[in-house]
Amino acid sequence: MNPTPSDDPETDPGTDTDPGTAPETDTAPETEADTNPETAPDADAQGTPLGRRVILGMLGLGAAGIAAAPLLQRSVEALAQQDPTGLTDALPAGGAFRYYSVTASVPPKSARSYRLRVDGLVDRPSTYTLADLRAQPQTRIVRDVQCVTGWRVPETPFEGVRLSRLLDAAGVRPEARAVRFTCFDGAYSESLTLDQARRDDVLVALRMQDKPVGYEHGGPVRLYVAPMYFYKSAKWLSGITVTEDVRPGYWEERGYDVDAWVGRSNGRDDAPTA
Amino acid sequence: MTWTRGSAGPTAATTPRRPEQAVRTRRFSPAEFWAHAATAALMLLCIASAACLYVPGLAQLVGRRALVVTVHEWSGLLLPLPLLVGLASRALRADLRRLDRFGAQDRRWLRAALRRERGPRPQGKFNAGQKLYAAWIAGAVLVMLGTGLLMWFTGLAPLAVRTGATFVHDWLALAVGVVVAGHIAMALRMWSRQSAARQLQLPDGEPEFTDRTRS
Numbered sequence: 148m149n150p151t152p153s154d155d156p157e158t159d160p161g162t163d164t165d166p167g168t169a170p171e172t173d174t175a176p177e178t179e180a181d182t183n184p185e186t187a188p189d190a191d192a193q194g195t196p197l198g199r200r201v202i203l204g205m206l207g208l209g210a211a212g213i214a215a216a217p218l219l220q221r222s223v224e225a226l227a228q229q230d231p232t233g234l235t236d237a238l239p240a241g242g243a244f245r246y247y248s249v250t251a252s253v254p255p256k257s258a259r260s261y262r263l264r265v266d267g268l269v270d271r272p273s274t275y276t277l278a279d280l281r282a283q284p285q286t287r288i289v290r291d292v293q294c295v296t297g298w299r300v301p302e303t304p305f306e307g308v309r310l311s312r313l314l315d316a317a318g319v320r321p322e323a324r325a326v327r328f329t330c331f332d333g334a335y336s337e338s339l340t341l342d343q344a345r346r347d348d349v350l351v352a353l354r355m356q357d358k359p360v361g362y363e364h365g366g367p368v369r370l371y372v373a374p375m376y377f378y379k380s381a382k383w384l385s386g387i388t389v390t391e392d393v394r395p396g397y398w399e400e401r402g403y404d405v406d407a408w409v410g411r412s413n414g415r416d417d418a419p420t421a
Numbered sequence: 422m423t424w425t426r427g428s429a430g431p432t433a434a435t436t437p438r439r440p441e442q443a444v445r446t447r448r449f450s451p452a453e454f455w456a457h458a459a460t461a462a463l464m465l466l467c468i469a470s471a472a473c474l475y476v477p478g479l480a481q482l483v484g485r486r487a488l489v490v491t492v493h494e495w496s497g498l499l500l501p502l503p504l505l506v507g508l509a510s511r512a513l514r515a516d517l518r519r520l521d522r523f524g525a526q527d528r529r530w531l532r533a534a535l536r537r538e539r540g541p542r543p544q545g546k547f548n549a550g551q552k553l554y555a556a557w558i559a560g561a562v563l564v565m566l567g568t569g570l571l572m573w574f575t576g577l578a579p580l581a582v583r584t585g586a587t588f589v590h591d592w593l594a595l596a597v598g599v600v601v602a603g604h605i606a607m608a609l610r611m612w613s614r615q616s617a618a619r620q621l622q623l624p625d626g627e628p629e630f631t632d633r634t635r636s
Contacts, residue, residue, distance in 0.1 A: 191545025192515070194524030198556035205560025209567065209593070213585030220588055246477045248484040297587050363481055401487065414575055414583075 244292070244300055246363050249397055253332040253362075253383055261367050263351070267327070267389035270318030277367055280353060283308040288348055288373055291420045293409045295376040299417070305371040307352035311345040313387065325393040328370055329386035337370065337381040337396035338405070341389075348373035348421050351384065374421035375407040448546075453516060456507030463503070464601060466496040471594055497569050500562055519546050520555045527552060554604055561597050565590060 212219075258277045266272040287306040293299045314326070319341065326344040328337040343349070352360060352371040360366035365382020372379040378398050399405050404412040410419045449457070470493035473483040483489060507513045527549035533542045534550060542548065547555075568586035571578050578586070 191519045191524065191547070192522050194522040194527065196521050197523035197527075198521035198552060198559075201553065201556035202560040202563070205557065205564055206567075209564030209589055212589040212592070213568070213582060216585035216588035217581075220584075245475075246480045247486050248481070249486045251484045253484070297584060363477075415580055 244364065245294070245296075245298060248332065248382075250332045250334045255362055256331060256367060256383070256385075258367060263368060263385060263387065265313055265317045265387045265389075267387075268320040268323040268391065269314075269389050270320065271316070273317060275313075277353070280308055280351065280368065283312060285353070286347070286350060287354075288350065288371070290348070290373045291418075292377050293417050293420050295378055295403065295407070295413050295415065303355065304357050305350055305352045305373075306354035306357070307350040307368075307371065309347060310349045310351055310370075310387075311347065313351060314341075314344065314389070317389070319389055322391060323389045325390045327386075327388045327390050327394050328381045328384060328396075329388070330365075330381050330383040331385035332383045335381055335383070335397045336394075337379055337399075338390070338393050339372065339379070340393055340406075343372075343406075346374070351387075352380075372407075374409060374419065376403075376409055376413060376415075378403060379407050449516075450510060450512035452507055452510030453513045456503045456510075456513060459503035460500065463496045463500045467493060467500060468598060468601065470496060471598075475591075475594075494569070494573055497566060501566065516546070520552050523549065523552065550607075554600070558597070558600065558604075561593060561600075564593055565597065568593075 261277045263275040263280065264272075265275070285306055286309050287304055289302055289304045291299055291301050292303045310326075324341055326339050326341060328339075330336065339349070350371040350373075352369050353367070354360060355364055355366075355369070355371075360369055365380075365384070368384050370379070370381045370384050378396075381396075393405060395405055406412055408419070409415075409421075410417045470489050473479045473489045474486070474493060480486075504513075508517075524545070526543035526545060530542045530544050530549040531553075533540075568590040571583055571586035572590060575583060
């Protein structure tokens with residue numbers, strides 16, 4: 148900061164020397180006089196303890212921020228909704244989707260290479276291409292998407308084949324109690340009880356936000372479980388296996404709730420999405 | 422091997438001393454150097470992993486969410502440790518005291534900096550800007566640690582507090598990122614100025630810490 152060493156006339160807070168007449172003390176080479184800084188009289192270590200006040204002030208501001216968060220959050224969201232530039236999407240709680248993947252990379256699947264396998268405790272195991280799925284009757288659902296980490300995207304349309312339709316087509320055996328989902332990222336898995344899986348707001352989704360499901364959103368085909376936290380809506384869906392028992396999925400083995408109803412699980416009380 | 426007569430005695434030729442270099446005092450002790458290096462490494466790890474969790478492009482590039490979360494949690498948790506260990510060093514404690522205390526020259530330094538006055542500004546070992554940075558980042562790390570723990574261990578506090586903690590953690594993270602980037606930029610600027618001064622054999626850009634503070 149200081150290009151010359153002759154600028155520091157008033158180093159002792161006790162003296163009030165005129166800067167113009169102050170002696171230049173700094174022309175001597177450095178000595179070893181500072182080897183014992185705690186005993187040396189040191190103007191630098193005198194004065195107001197402002198540092199610790201700043202630290203305490205930060206702690207106070209942090210606590211105040213936690214208390215004021217609901218109010219501030221609402222203002223940020225209101226601002227983000229009026230923002231035509233999309234810049235606020237980069238800010239925390241901008242009301243946009245965030246990309247989560249549990250693996251290093253996911254091989255893309257095209258309309259030609261994609262396959263969905265339905266097997267397990269069924270009478271007629273089968274494999275669907277994307278064209279097969281598109282040929283089935285499509286259902287469109289518009290609900291909020293709620294992530295367990297807190298972000299929520301309002302009024303998001305999903306469109307696809309009801310899971311119950313695929314299950315019925317396969318012929319679920321009487322001893323079956325649950326459905327397990329696997330993904331072509333090679334790691335992710337999810338599951339639902341058979342009753343949950345048969346709800347009419349559970350889709351094998353081909354479209355999201357009125358566009359084909361994009362790669363980063365789990366395309367070409369993902370699961371959509373409207374009433375549950377979004378980790379249940381597995382991306383890159385490749386397998387549906389009917390099982391005897393519910394087997395916890397990827398995040399559920401890491402502490403998340405298996406029955407992930409929005410507002411009634413994971414210790415959260417968000418407004419339900421269905 | 423034969424022995425040279427007298428080689429073991431005190432009369433043998435002495436090793437010549439190296440010619441005296443200009444004596445330079447160290448600005449920081451090894452303990453301070455290592456405390457800073459460890460803190461810097463943890464901070465960069467914490468910021469980098471946070472970016473991979475938060476910035477969509479990076480999240481897509483890196484993936485491996487469970488691993489990145491673990492790296493972020495542990496680098497954040499360990500962040501205060503180097504300083505706490507370093508407290509055993511007397512030199513570090515002395516510098517902490519210098520950073521804490523604001524004297525007359527610091528007020529003058531701040532005034533000059535705020536008015537963007539050109540020319541040298543008064544300071545001791547640390548200038549007022551460095552002191553403010555140190556205190557702010559220490560407070561910020563504590564707030565990040567507290568809010569981070571509330572998010573990590575979801576049983577610690579009710580949901581309203583956890584949501585608030587997430588809000589504070591997210592926004593303060595942005596501020597910490599900007600401020601740490603500024604800290605690195607200032608350090609690089611000072612470093613290049615110092616090495617240029619050294620090459621030209623001029624007095625360093627940054628005044629060495631000498632007894633100039635106690636005329």
